[in-house]
Structures are given as structure tokens and as C-alpha cells.
Amino acid sequence: MCRKVTAAGRVAFALAFATLLGAQTRAQLDWRHIGNAAIDLALPSVGTGPVDRVWYSPDGTTLYAWTRSGHVFSTADLEQWKTVADITTTPPSDASVILTSPPEPGARERAMGSRVYGFAKNAFRSDDGGVSWANLTSYKGSSILGAPITDLAISPRESNDIVAANALGLWHSTDGGLSWTGLNNSLPNLPIRKIYTLPSGSRGLRISLAVDGAELEWAPGEKSAWRVTDSSEIASDARAKEAFSRFLNANITAIANSASGDTFYAGSSDGRIWTLQDQAWSLPWHFEESGPVEAIFVDPKDSRTAYAVFGAHPKPLSSGVPATHLAKTMNGGIFWDNSTTSLPDVAAHGVTADHTTGAVYVATDSGVFFTSGIDKAGWNRRWVALSGGLPEARAMDVKLDPGSNQLYAALEGYGVYVAMAPHRLRDIAVVNAADFSARAAAPGSLLSVLGTKVASAQAGDTTAPVLAADDTSSQIQVPFDAKGESLALSLQADTGAISALFPLRNVSPAIFVDPDGTPMILDAASGVMLDAANPARGGGKIQVLATGMGRVDPEWTTGMPGPATDPPNVVAQIHAYIDHVPVEVTRAVLAPYVGYYIIELQLPRIVNAGPAELYIEAEGQSSNPVRLYIEP
Numbered sequence: 001m002c003r004k005v006t007a008a009g010r011v012a013f014a015l016a017f018a019t020l021l022g023a024q025t026r027a028q029l030d031w032r033h034i035g036n037a038a039i040d041l042a043l044p045s046v047g048t049g050p051v052d053r054v055w056y057s058p059d060g061t062t063l064y065a066w067t068r069s070g071h072v073f074s075t076a077d078l079e080q081w082k083t084v085a086d087i088t089t090t091p092p093s094d095a096s097v098i099l100t101s102p103p104e105p106g107a108r109e110r111a112m113g114s115r116v117y118g119f120a121k122n123a124f125r126s127d128d129g130g131v132s133w134a135n136l137t138s139y140k141g142s143s144i145l146g147a148p149i150t151d152l153a154i155s156p157r158e159s160n161d162i163v164a165a166n167a168l169g170l171w172h173s174t175d176g177g178l179s180w181t182g183l184n185n186s187l188p189n190l191p192i193r194k195i196y197t198l199p200s201g202s203r204g205l206r207i208s209l210a211v212d213g214a215e216l217e218w219a220p221g222e223k224s225a226w227r228v229t230d231s232s233e234i235a236s237d238a239r240a241k242e243a244f245s246r247f248l249n250a251n252i253t254a255i256a257n258s259a260s261g262d263t264f265y266a267g268s269s270d271g272r273i274w275t276l277q278d279q280a281w282s283l284p285w286h287f288e289e290s291g292p293v294e295a296i297f298v299d300p301k302d303s304r305t306a307y308a309v310f311g312a313h314p315k316p317l318s319s320g321v322p323a324t325h326l327a328k329t330m331n332g333g334i335f336w337d338n339s340t341t342s343l344p345d346v347a348a349h350g351v352t353a354d355h356t357t358g359a360v361y362v363a364t365d366s367g368v369f370f371t372s373g374i375d376k377a378g379w380n381r382r383w384v385a386l387s388g389g390l391p392e393a394r395a396m397d398v399k400l401d402p403g404s405n406q407l408y409a410a411l412e413g414y415g416v417y418v419a420m421a422p423h424r425l426r427d428i429a430v431v432n433a434a435d436f437s438a439r440a441a442a443p444g445s446l447l448s449v450l451g452t453k454v455a456s457a458q459a460g461d462t463t464a465p466v467l468a469a470d471d472t473s474s475q476i477q478v479p480f481d482a483k484g485e486s487l488a489l490s491l492q493a494d495t496g497a498i499s500a501l502f503p504l505r506n507v508s509p510a511i512f513v514d515p516d517g518t519p520m521i522l523d524a525a526s527g528v529m530l531d532a533a534n535p536a537r538g539g540g541k542i543q544v545l546a547t548g549m550g551r552v553d554p555e556w557t558t559g560m561p562g563p564a565t566d567p568p569n570v571v572a573q574i575h576a577y578i579d580h581v582p583v584e585v586t587r588a589v590l591a592p593y594v595g596y597y598i599i600e601l602q603l604p605r606i607v608n609a610g611p612a613e614l615y616i617e618a619e620g621q622s623s624n625p626v627r628l629y630i631e632p
Contacts, residue, residue, distance in 0.1 A: 028388040029419035030472075034205055034408075034516045035218035037190035037415055039168075040225040043146045045182025047168035049191035049413070050211060053091040053151045054165040060157040065170055066091050067189045068211070069394075069412060078172060081187050083392075103133035110152050115159040117177070119149040123164055125177050136177030137164075145171050145180065167211065188391065188413040190226070194295075194350070195397045195410050196233055199517030201625035202613040205408075205416060208234050210396075218416070219611065220517035220627040221531030226415075248274060248281070256296035258303030263332060265306055267293025271324070273308055275333030285336045289313065290324035294349045295397070301355040304332040307339075309348035309362060326351065326362055342383050343369060350397035354404040359423035361386075361407060363395035368409045370422055390417055405429055405436050405450055406515060418515045420472055424451035430489065430500050433475055433595070434510035434547045435624050440503035443482045444558070445510075445548040446595035447502070449474040452493040460488050465559030467594050477595045478504075479558045480551060507572045508548035509616050509623035512596075519614075519626035520545040524600055532611075535629035539605040541586065542628075549574070549597040549618055552590055562590030567598075575617040576601050578628065579608075607632060 038046035050068035057064070064084070065073050072084040099109050099118055107120040109130070118124040122143050123136040137143045147167040155161035160176040169184035193210035197203065204219035206229065215231035237255070244266050245252045251269040258264075264276035271290035275282040291311035299305035308327045325348040327336045343362065350363035358373030367387030387395075390411060397410040400421055407421040432439050433446035441447060446467070454474035457464040462479040469475070471494070478487060484504055491498040512520040521530045524541035528534055536542050552568035562568065570588035576599065577583065584602040591598045599616055607630045616623040 029386060029407075029422065031389045031409075031417045031419045032515060033414070034416045034418055035222070035226055036185070037188050037413060038185055038225040039190070039216060040227045041146055041168060043168065043182070044144060044171070044180045046184055046225045047146065047182060048184040048187050049169065049189040049209075050167040051150065051165035051170055051189065054153045054163050054170060055091055055151075056153050056155050056163075058156060060155045063153070063163060063183075064091070065165065065187065065189075067413070068167075069189070069191065071189075071413065073187060073189075075183070078183055079186060083188075099130060101130060103135070110154050112154045112156075112159040115154075115176075117152055117154065117162060119152045119164065121148045123149055123152065123162075123177055134177075136173075137180070188393070190413055190415050192396055192410045192412060192415060195399045195408055195416065198399060198401055198408060199513075199515070201517075202611070202627040204517055204627070206233075207410065207416065210412075213238070218516060219532065220513070220519065221629060222516075223531060223533045248284075250284075251292075254293045254296050254308070256298045256306070258298045259300040260303060263298065263303035265296045265298060265308075265333060267296055267308055269293075271310060273327070273333060273336060275329075277332060282333055285329075285333065287324040287327060287336070287338070289322070290327075291347060294347070295351055297351045297353060299353065299355050305330050305353075305355075306333070307351045307353055307360065308336070309351045311349065312347040312365075325364070326360075349395065350399075350410070352398050352400050352407075354400060354421070354423050354427075356404070357423045357427045359421070361398045361400070361421075363398045363409065365394045367392075368395045368398055368407075372423065372426070384422070386419075386422065389419075401436065403429065403431060403436060403438060405431060420450060425472070426451070428452050428493075428495070428498060430502055432508070432510050432548070434512045437510065437624065439510060439548070440505040440508040441478045441482075441487050442505050442508040442548040442550045443478055443480045444550060444552070444556075444595065445478050445508060447476050447478060449476065449491065449493070452495045452498070454491050454493045456492045458490040462558075464489070465594070467559070475595075477558055480556060481558075505621065507550040507618040507621050509546055509574075509618045509621055510548050511544055511546045511614075511616065511623050511626050513624065513626060517627065519628070521614075521626070521628060530629065532629050535631045536603060538603055538607040538630065538632045540603055542601050542603065544576075544599040544601065544614070544616065545591060545593075546597050546599055546616060546623060547595055548623075549588060549599075556590060559594060561592045561594050562596075564592050567591070570597060570618075572618045574599060576614070577617070578603075578614050578630075579612045603630070 041047045053066040073081040075081045103124040104120040107118040110117045116126040122138045124133040126133050149164045151165040153163045164171045171180045173180050191210045194208045196206040204217045206217045216226040217229040241252045253269050254267040256265045266274045269292040271287040272284035274284050291313045294311045297307045324338050325340045328339045329336045344366040346365035348364045353360045362369045369383045371383050391414050394412040399408045408418050428451040433448040453469045457476045464476045467475045487502040487504040489500040522543045524543050549570045551571045556568050567589040574588040586600045588599050613625045614628040615625040
């Protein structure tokens with residue numbers, strides 16, 4: 001897409017951006033939480049990350065948990081957790097002792113009167129002072145709590161009320177250990193390390209954990225917890241690091257390759273970076289005043305440009321020596337420039353950048369930071385803290401979607417958040433409203449204008465209605481009578497006049513999805529939105545909300561929602577596929593929302609249970625694939 005901004009528009013852009021880029025400003029973005037901090041591990045309840053200590057207040061009204069990450073949380077109702085801000089709140093001294101006659105090797109004890117609990121791999125209870133023991137958690141040789149117990153607390157109010165801590169969270173029993181339930185639903189203790197893949201088609205958001213390198217997925221339409229999934233990418237990454245460690249005789253901690261595969265970068269635990277080009281490794285560039293290389297980002301449009309971020313230095317640096325936390329190369333690693341400048345002097349864990357604007361985003365121990373660009377000498381403009389609206393936690397990773405429209409941030413303990421990337425305030429993008437892609441427009445389809453508030457819009461000589469607009473984004477409808485191979489847009493926005501040339505097709509189908517990939521699919525009978533908790537049923541009808549289906553019959557007025565009764569039919573022939581098998585399209589009509597279409601499908605009576613891939617096709621053009629959950 002081509003676009004041109006007038007001089008007045010550039011001035012307005014500069015003013016808006018100057019406001020955002022105040023010295024160390026904390027920008028308030030509209031962050032949205034994807035998923036939660038719970039993991040489905042096929043245990044009595046959902047789990048989360050490691051908890052090392054657990055204890056009750058002396059009066060038994062408050063429960064405390066000390067997580068492996070070093071944070072202390074408290075709860076008074078065993079449902080809602082809050083961070084304990086008082087850094088003097090630490091666990092009481094561990095008074096447990098190794099039992100002289102343990103029920104299990106190395107078992108320790110907690111006692112209240114004659115009631116004694118022992119814990120090691122399993123939890124045990126004794127009501128006769130340790131003479132005899134009942135195993136509370138063993139089943140077929142394994143613990144029902146999934147991992148050895150690191151600590152156990154007895155409520156001062158009731159000896160049957162106990163809480164066990166382990167590597168998978170907290171587990172509560174009110175009957176002396178006969179039954180257990182988790183306390184992890186709202187405990188912000190997800191040990192996230194890296195965002196591996198963003199939502200794409202029927203595949204969900206995937207992350208890795210810092211504890212054991214497991215890969216988790218928040219699938220489109222998921223409502224309850226992260227689920228363990230195939231970790232082949234993590235295993236492949238680990239094998240590559242191991243191989244390069246042997247070849248380079250270094251502890252390789254980060255690797256990255258270019259989109260074309262012709263350039264490879266590797267960073268080590270002592271701050272060295274190598275580049276592989278033409279099957280030859282460069283001499284390492286060494287940042288002696290840095291910690292380990294935590295991540296490397298390669299510009300997908302220019303493999304010569306890359307960024308590296310560094311963790312904390314293992315030893316205190318001499319006075320006045322600034323630590324390196326961000327470096328940039330623009331010549332394929334021949335030279336690297338220290339670009340840290342005014343970033344906080346804390347460990348950095350993730351980095352991403354936008355090729356067009358030069359905007360850079362860094363995940364640090366002090367949150368997410370953004371700069372509008374780094375020049376050839378490695379110097380950047382002011383850094384802006386983007387943590388406003390986010391929980392106060394270490395940021396472990398950042399990623400931009402393929403169009404550089406949405407920014408994803410991974411926060412230790414809390415999971416992943418997404419917001420519109422703030423560089424869009426100076427580089428407006430026009431995208432498909434259904435999935436934020438750059439797919440072509442079609443008569444009647446919806447487009448989103450990211451980065452500004454649009455007051456009016458023209459598509460050629462025809463007015464394009466503005467349907468919704470706020471300070472950072474707007475939505476417009478392509479006129480039904482639009483013709484040709486391109487759509488000339490003229491927008492009047494708060495930032496000035498904007499001209500854009502957008503590709504145009506007769507049809508350009510796209511199914512509406514959320515930032516986590518959840519599609520807008522309804523049960524035709526009840527109108528309930530379908531997802532993992534509310535799957536479609538074999539033999540039933542579903543309604544897919546889409547855009548880009550083109551003209552309708554009878555013709556309809558642009559900017560008007562479809563009628564509730566006898567809506568116009570889509571002119572183009574529509575096909576639908578579930579797992580690449582055709583399904584019957586019972587109708588394709590305008591929806592009672594501007595720019596939306598309803599594609600109604602009849603599901604077969606006999607279906608495979610579980611997730612399936614659904615996509616729509618019109619005149620040979622395929623929509624984005626989405627995930628549909630089905631039950632017989």
C-alpha cells in the first residue's frame with residue numbers, strides 16, 4: 001500500500017509523537033491480557049509456576065506464598081492474590097526438621113499438637129505423633145500434585161486446613177489431605193520466558209517457560225488455561241545452541257537467523273556475538289561490559305540490521321562504566337554499536353523493531369521500553385516506558401505481528417499482553433478490519449485505519465463512511481460500487497490529510513478474529529459465541545462473521561447495516577471447508593452490522609471431536625484459517 005501525508009499532517013504527527021516521547025514518559029496504551037497465569041497439567045486443578053515457601057499469618061487470616069521468582073503474594077480469601085509491597089515480609093524461619101522415622105526418604109515435618117504432616121515427594125499425615133503415616137498424594141506411584149512438595153503450611157485455626165507448595169503452584173486441603181484443590185487460578189506466577197509464535201490462522205499464541213523449557217499454547221477460543229503442546233521448536237532451538245556452543249567453543253545463549261536464511265547470528269553468555277554469512281563465521285564482537293546475550297532480533301527485510309539485548313553483568317562494574325543492554329548492527333555484524341543510552345541499567349531480555357519507522361521495543365526488568373529510532377551511530381531518541389496499564393513485573397519478551405501493527409509483551413508471572421504498537425502514531429496503516437492483515441479490499445468490506453482518528457473518507461469520488469473512530473484508530477467501509485484493481489483513499493484525520501492506495505478485488509474474504517486468534521463464530525440456533533468452552537455440535541448450524549464477500553443482491557446502501565429479515569444475498573459463490581473437507585453453505589448474506597456478512601454452514605452429523613481448521617473461499621480467494629471446536 002502506498003500512502004502520502006501532507007505537510008500539515010507531518011506537523012500534527014510530530015506534535016502527537018512529541019507528547020508520547022516526553023523524557024522517560026510512561027505511555028498509557030490500551031493493553032489487553034491474552035490468557036491468564038494458569039496451566040492445564042491434568043492435575044486436581046490448574047497449576048502455575050514454582051512456589052518455594054508458603055505460610056499463614058499468626059491469626060490464620062492471611063496466606064502468603066513466596067515464588068521462585070522472588071515475589072511474595074498474599075490472599076485473605078484463597079481466591080484473589082495481591083503483591084506484598086513490604087519487602088520486609090519474608091517467610092518465617094523454616095522450623096521443619098527431617099523426621100527420624102520418615103515415611104519417605106528426606107521427608108520434613110510440620111506439626112500442630114499431635115497432628116503431624118510430613119512432606120517430600122508426597123504429603124503424609126500422622127495422628128499419633130509420627131508412629132504411623134497415611135500417604136495423602138500418591139497414586140499409582142506418582143503424586144497427584146504433579147511434583148515433590150517444597151513446603152507445607154497448617155492453618156493456626158484448623159489442623160485439617162493445609163496448603164502444600166511445589167514446582168507447579170499451591171494446593172489446598174480442608175480435610176487433612178484427603179482431597180486437594182489448586183489455589184493457582186489468579187496467582188500471577190506463570191514463569192514465562194519467551195514468546196515463540198504469535199496467533200496465526202488456527203494456531204494460537206505459544207510461549208516457553210523459564211523453569212523447564214516447556215512450550216505452552218493459548219489456543220484461539222481458549223477460556224481456562226494454557227496447555228502444554230509440542231515443543232519441537234524449543235528442542236530444535238536447544239540443539240542448535242548446543243551445536244554452535246561446541247563449534248564456537250562458547251556458551252551460546254541466543255541465536256537468530258534472517259528471513260531469507262542467508263545470515264545467522266549467535267550470542268554467548270559472556271557478551272560475544274558472531275555472524276554466519278556465506279558459510280563462514282565472523283570474529284566475535286565482544287561487549288565486555290555486558291551480561292549474557294539474552295536475545296537477538298534480525299530485521300526481516302534487511303538481514304544486515306540486527307539488535308541484541310544483554311542481561312545483567314555477573315559482576316559489579318567499576319564506577320562510571322555503563323553496562324551494555326542493547327546493541328545494533330547495520331552491516332551484518334562487522335560492527336556493533338552500543339545503543340543503550342538512556343535505557344534503565346537493568347537486564348534486558350527481548351527486543352523487536354519495525355523496519356519502516358526504525359522503532360525499537362525492548363523488554364527489561366523495569367518493563368517495556370520504546371524508542372522511535374536508532375541512527376547509524378547507534379544513538380537513539382528518548383526511551384518511553386510502555387508499562388502504564390500493565391502490572392508491575394519484569395518484561396521477558398516483546399514481539400510485533402507480521403504487519404507491525406500490534407505489540408505483544410510477555411510479563412513474568414502474568415503472561416502476555418497486546419496493544420496497538422505506538423509507532424503507528426507516526427506511520428499510519430490501513431489494514432483489513434477482520435484480521436489486521438494487508439489483504440486486498442473488496443466492495444462493502446471493512447478497513448481499519450491504525451494510528452489516527454479519521455473524520456471523513458473518500459474512496460475515489462465516493463464517500464466512504466467512517467463507522468467508528470477514536471484517538472488511535474478508525475474504521476471505514478469500502479463503497480459497494482467500488483471498481484477497478486485499486487482503491488484510492490483520501491482521509492481527513494486529526495493528523496492531517498492522508499492519501500492511500502489500497503489493492504481492490506471483487507472479493508477478499510476474511511473471518512473476524514480477536515488478537516488471540518479467537519474467531520467470531522456463532523451457534524445459529526442460540527446465537528452463543530462458539531469457543532473451547534462452547535463447541536459446535538455435529539449436525540448443527542453455525543454462523544461465521546466475515547467481511548470482504550463483495551456485492552450483494554439486491555444492491556445495498558453503503559454504511560447501512562443489513563436488514564434483520566430478508567437480508568441481501570452475496571453474489572459470489574461461497575465455499576467452506578473444515579479440515580479441508582467441504583461443508584454445506586446454507587446461506588451467505590449481509591449481517592445486521594455494517595460491513596459484516598453472515599456465512600451459515602451446516603455441519604455434518606458425524607464429526608471428529610476436538611479442534612478443527614475452518615476457512616471460507618469465494619471466487620478462488622481463501623480467507624484466513626481459524627480454529628473451530630466441535631463435539632459430536
